[in-house]
Amino acid sequence: MKQAAKVMTLADIARLAGVSGSTASRALRDNPVINAQTRQKVQQIAADHQFKVNATARSLRTQKSYTIAVIILFDAKTQQAISDPFLLDILGVIADELTAKGYDMLLSTSKTTDKDWRSYYFDSKRADGLIVIGQGEHDARVDQLATAGVPFVVWGAATGNEQFPVIGSDNRQGAQLAVAHLIKQGCKRVAFLGDIRHTEIEMRYLGYQDALHAAGIQVEPALQLNTDFTAQAGYLQTQQALFAQLDSLDGIFAASDAIAMGAMKALLEHGVKVPQQIAIVGFDDIAMSAYCTPSLTTVKQDTHAGGQLLVEQLLSRINGGKAASQLLPVKLVDRQSSLR
Amino acid sequence: MKQAAKVMTLADIARLAGVSGSTASRALRDNPVINAQTRQKVQQIAADHQFKVNATARSLRTQKSYTIAVIILFDAKTQQAISDPFLLDILGVIADELTAKGYDMLLSTSKTTDKDWRSYYFDSKRADGLIVIGQGEHDARVDQLATAGVPFVVWGAATGNEQFPVIGSDNRQGAQLAVAHLIKQGCKRVAFLGDIRHTEIEMRYLGYQDALHAAGIQVEPALQLNTDFTAQAGYLQTQQALFAQLDSLDGIFAASDAIAMGAMKALLEHGVKVPQQIAIVGFDDIAMSAYCTPSLTTVKQDTHAGGQLLVEQLLSRINGGKAASQLLPVKLVDRQSSLR
């Protein structure tokens, strides 16, 4: 087997090129102060020997890691993050954006990291900044980051009171659109399935109320049912609701597509016709929503813009600028589960 | 605002404790050669000042990054990885395992990284080893890693011919179980929906053939329909199949749950009864499978064991041992889409 050649260092390349280490370094970074021919030669030799700058040494010297830590918050109870498929989407976008800007991405989940993120990622110089996904129930650790002067941005619900930049969908408007749509379809009594202890879901509940108010419908607090993010939770909650004689319901707004699908399953099992008897709208527009039966009306978030903004704002902050909160518009996707 | 205190270095701590840098370093790592009281004192001072070892400097000196790069391969055409929800599962497990072992996780996608992984992650010392997820269509870059002596493991399909360690589900057996089950339910003519240019899918197709052979049923190559991993692809492919007078079908085995759901949608739209006229089995057991209607029979992979093994084998290899390929057992999950 071809013995892997000894790993080359900059000093090796310099020696081979017959120049000093400093010249080699400058040549490789294409510093114009170095003679063009010399640059060319050094670069050629480096390429020939597959030389790669030692990222660790560079980081140490330049005091920049060119790495961003992405922290995914999981719900402490359910060990579940907000809407899994959505998560993977936005992670992908973030990864792409960071790579495009020359940054690496360090991934961590709150399940594993109960360590203090600031010291672990930032103070230790592992990362130049942080992206926190899923504010979840209000997390003191996030506030702490803000006061510590760590460059970071959050994906979550902007309420307007945060001391840090939050990028997120306009959850309130999304919910308002969804429920207004249900009302327009003739629904008079709409349940809300979602855990309002999550800030994002709380915003959706506000949007739900907005729509009812606008239509002159009384808000019944009993119709707000705390439900975790899973299909299973949606299923169980709906079964229970049906048993609890909430069967005069004619509509359901679920805080995620997974919940909506669980709910739909429960309804269909009970012989309730969707959308004729009960219409349903979800939130997220996961891939499966278009392919369940009936297909699911839902609110689509702009993950692409979200990922881009997160990276853009964070890097701006890292480079001495400001990072601003931003609310992304969402849109309603009409499908069969609500059309009658 | 409270000014963030200047970041402390080991030298600062040493000074504060009135000892040399070397003693401070040893004290912090609890080296017993240092007097217990001294250790105690240094540790206390470090804690008081929130001192964190500079990971970069440590890496440079020790020549270990304690970081593993995880590379997700996306299909070049569809820009899609094998079964998204499955992916997120296994990523989570890997993250947990790595954290437990004191490693960080650097995430990258093949979409972004066309760079050569070996030089980018390994030669540059960014990572001590690599985990590659989703061999996909045979990728020359993976072979290249093997000959370069980089510590890495692959999640994918072990065919028995690889020059590198592959951990993966027993795709062949899973498919065999699924199709045998369909046959037992009375199916005589079962279509295979999946792209056999993916090695993992190829294995599933072999399992499909195994089951047919065992039942004395002739394999019809025309029933193998290349289909990408999405619900949409499953939907379109099934529509086409129906039009193409493959309507004497009485079963479908889909290479992923997403495909299966797409197929189911197409069938239901055409008024085909599932499972009475056509029974369906998928692969993956994603969360939604239990909650679509009819619920989906599928093959469940042991993601947890998979993630654990990947990490375990890789670390063993990094620490001078060997890493071995391994095939994980799968199991069939019976639901409504196939029971008649």
Add this chain to the structure above:
DNA sequence: AAAAATAATGCAATCGATTGCAATGCGCTT
């Protein structure tokens, strides 16, 4: 032709932690 400006390169310090080896101090043996 001397002085000044410009271009190209190299020297040596630096980033912060780790570690082989030497040095110090103390008690104990003979």
Add this chain to the structure above:
DNA sequence: AAGCGCATTGCAATCGATTGCATTATTTTT
């Protein structure tokens, strides 16, 4: 009292790349 061993601690080199400043070579100016 000299010698030895042991427990602690510190010195200084090291990991590899970057960069301020000095140096040398070359060209331009007067």
